[in-house]
Amino acid sequence: xxxxPAVDRRTILKGATAGAALSITPxxxxxxxxxxxxxxxxxxTSGVLAFLxxxxxxxxxxxxxxxxxxGAPAVEILHVDxxxxxxxxxxxxxxxxxxxxxxLIGAFDSGTTISAAQAAEAAKVPLVVNIAxxxxxxxxxxxxxxxxxxPGATLVYNAVARIKExxxxxxxxxxxxxxxxxxxxxGHAVAKGVDILWxxxxxxxxxxxxxxxxxxxxxxxxxxGRAKAAKPDILMPVTRVNDAILIVRELxxxxxxxxxxxxxxxxxPYEKAFTDATGKYGDEYMDCVPWYDPTRVxxxxxIAAFAEAYPDQRFELNVGFSYExxxxxxDAIARAGSGEPGALQAxxxxxxxxxxxxxxxxxxxxxxxxxxxxxxxxxxxxxxxxKVVGPAEIAVAKPVFPMTPFAER
Amino acid sequence: xxxxxxxxxxxxxxxxxxxxxxxxxxxxxxxxxxxxVAVLTLVxxxxxxxxxxxxxxxxxxxxxxxxxxxxxxxxxxxxxxLQDYGMTPWIGIPAGALVAAMVGAGIAWLGFRFSVRxxxxxxxxxxxxxxxxILFSNWPLIGGTGGYFLRVVPEDNVPLLSLRGGADxxxxxxxxxxxxxxxxxxxxxxxxIGMFWSAIREDxxxxxxxxxxxxxxxxxxxxxxxxxxACGGGAFALMxxxxxxxxxxxxxxxxQIILAPIIGGLGTLFGPFVGAVFVVLVLEFSRDLGxxxxxxxxxxxxxxxxxxxxILYMPEGIWPRxxxxxxxxxxxx
Numbered sequence: 001x002x003x004x005p006a007v008d009r010r011t012i013l014k015g016a017t018a019g020a021a022l023s024i025t026p027x028x029x030x031x032x033x034x035x036x037x038x039x040x041x042x043x044x045t046s047g048v049l050a051f052l053x054x055x056x057x058x059x060x061x062x063x064x065x066x067x068x069x070x071g072a073p074a075v076e077i078l079h080v081d082x083x084x085x086x087x088x089x090x091x092x093x094x095x096x097x098x099x100x101x102x103x104l105i106g107a108f109d110s111g112t113t114i115s116a117a118q119a120a121e122a123a124k125v126p127l128v129v130n131i132a133x134x135x136x137x138x139x140x141x142x143x144x145x146x147x148x149x150x151p152g153a154t155l156v157y158n159a160v161a162r163i164k165e166x167x168x169x170x171x172x173x174x175x176x177x178x179x180x181x182x183x184x185x186x187g188h189a190v191a192k193g194v195d196i197l198w199x200x201x202x203x204x205x206x207x208x209x210x211x212x213x214x215x216x217x218x219x220x221x222x223x224x225g226r227a228k229a230a231k232p233d234i235l236m237p238v239t240r241v242n243d244a245i246l247i248v249r250e251l252x253x254x255x256x257x258x259x260x261x262x263x264x265x266x267x268x269p270y271e272k273a274f275t276d277a278t279g280k281y282g283d284e285y286m287d288c289v290p291w292y293d294p295t296r297v298x299x300x301x302x303i304a305a306f307a308e309a310y311p312d313q314r315f316e317l318n319v320g321f322s323y324e325x326x327x328x329x330x331d332a333i334a335r336a337g338s339g340e341p342g343a344l345q346a347x348x349x350x351x352x353x354x355x356x357x358x359x360x361x362x363x364x365x366x367x368x369x370x371x372x373x374x375x376x377x378x379x380x381x382x383x384x385x386x387k388v389v390g391p392a393e394i395a396v397a398k399p400v401f402p403m404t405p406f407a408e409r
Numbered sequence: 410x411x412x413x414x415x416x417x418x419x420x421x422x423x424x425x426x427x428x429x430x431x432x433x434x435x436x437x438x439x440x441x442x443x444x445x446v447a448v449l450t451l452v453x454x455x456x457x458x459x460x461x462x463x464x465x466x467x468x469x470x471x472x473x474x475x476x477x478x479x480x481x482x483x484x485x486x487x488x489x490x491l492q493d494y495g496m497t498p499w500i501g502i503p504a505g506a507l508v509a510a511m512v513g514a515g516i517a518w519l520g521f522r523f524s525v526r527x528x529x530x531x532x533x534x535x536x537x538x539x540x541x542x543i544l545f546s547n548w549p550l551i552g553g554t555g556g557y558f559l560r561v562v563p564e565d566n567v568p569l570l571s572l573r574g575g576a577d578x579x580x581x582x583x584x585x586x587x588x589x590x591x592x593x594x595x596x597x598x599x600x601x602i603g604m605f606w607s608a609i610r611e612d613x614x615x616x617x618x619x620x621x622x623x624x625x626x627x628x629x630x631x632x633x634x635x636x637x638x639a640c641g642g643g644a645f646a647l648m649x650x651x652x653x654x655x656x657x658x659x660x661x662x663x664x665q666i667i668l669a670p671i672i673g674g675l676g677t678l679f680g681p682f683v684g685a686v687f688v689v690l691v692l693e694f695s696r697d698l699g700x701x702x703x704x705x706x707x708x709x710x711x712x713x714x715x716x717x718x719x720i721l722y723m724p725e726g727i728w729p730r731x732x733x734x735x736x737x738x739x740x741x742x
Binding site: 045046047054079080081083085087089090091094095097098099110114115117118119121122123134136140141152184187188189192 | 445448451546553554556559574576645648656706708
């Protein structure tokens, strides 16, 4: 939770009055010609996903600011907090549609996104998904849903491909691996995907054990002990932030010697919270995720603007994909020449953004509404910062592999 | 004399008030926009499942802290029968209610067979809810923790047949459920069974000594409550389009279910609705306030403080307090 020193009793009263007035006034599609197009944003800025939702919000706000500076059509961003509750997706979407939003962006988690998509589809208002990995979001037949994020299977495919490349990139060939995964929606899906793709892509590394653990785990000593006993060359944890920190601490405590720790499509290790908490022990931890392309001028500009606006935060994938969602919407508005939802849907379907910040091909949407051109990179924390070490075409650093033993750091 | 007096004055007035209330509820989609309709749909949902929970706790004194289990059973049964077997929710929802009633009766039978009472019964409900949540989380046929998703409503959808549609449709679906739930509860509570239930709630041993078959009646209330909650779960699944064991069957949902009847007034027929209005609307206004002030989490803070205030100053619930406040007015007339 952030604290705003400018909030006093009067602000609260004004806010309450404005909030109450806003809530009871029906404003459906009331828009005068020439006024900014209203873009509704649904994100979990409070509740269990608040940390990630707030990162997305920073990306949205930065995107809107930079689009305005670049002369894009005027947009007005309206935020609604989904409080990390799936059922709030529909309510939040209805609310934004009522307030005259012609297009929606959201909603970070798959349950909320599906819930919001139902309302958007019924109202025929396009929904641009910034982040949500469930494959069903674009396979259930929605016509107004456009996703610029990798579905679970692609995320894992890219990750496994990057791990397979690692040998040729470093000249070191690990033989065995242990897969660890958090037993939640995401962890379960990724672990299943890794299992399937490992065979399909013929990865020459044997997975000797698969260990799942509770998403509420407070101690990983047993799991790491079991992984250590399997004597793997690499450990592949599918984690969130907190469990990734616990894993590193336990690896150090039990002095586990490995060639490397590589998260296959795992959120967490690239977060500032992770590198701050683990310090030098979090260095050389690898992760395969969709990421920004550090070689592009546009990306460097966005990162510089972000550093100026949020000096204590990190520009990572949540920020990047949210930023791109605004860019996609601004591009569609410019091409549609109107804020009418139907025209925006048609424009979104014809999207072809060549120059954008995230790694991969041009942003386009197939007949299901999915962008099929999103790539995945191999990241490695070096000096407390995640750096792209693969693929070679966009790498900004060389991978350290095998990693430095924890005892020698 | 007193009874005749009540018949002449109290009841007609009550009937008029109730009719006006339901007419107003019926007209909501015609008066308000879809966003408000979506919010009030949540009110009706929590009022309905709160009513179901209230049958057990408010009228028989059986505390369940795992009611999300029945919500999940109803939701998953309806969704799986619709998606995988092409069965209309007109069959899916009653089927879910039947399964939930059987599971509920099974839990109750097991608990009451071994004289599990009070907080121990509450612990038993938590244990079963967690057991089923973990079971569902690891059941590949229903997507496990990855969730179960319903396909998009087709273009040629007939809402009355598919029970799926827009904001107005789901409002009326929950309106009907709420109305039916209220009538069923009123008939049960005010009838012979309700008298026995009250006797069990006040003193089970004394009731048994007087010949009340407490075991059978307690199993019955759990089964009815579970079936009602499952109906709510089925409709909720149709509305959301996706189901996840951790959110639908988790402890947080169980707590959300019981908040409305506790705040509205335990053991009252109208308390769950009043509580649901309070809980959902306070959250809505505090969310707007939080957004306007630009402070993350302010809504949760305001919501928590408001609920705390109600529990402190109206421990018996809002509805009993409102009724008490209305008494002098009635006498004045």
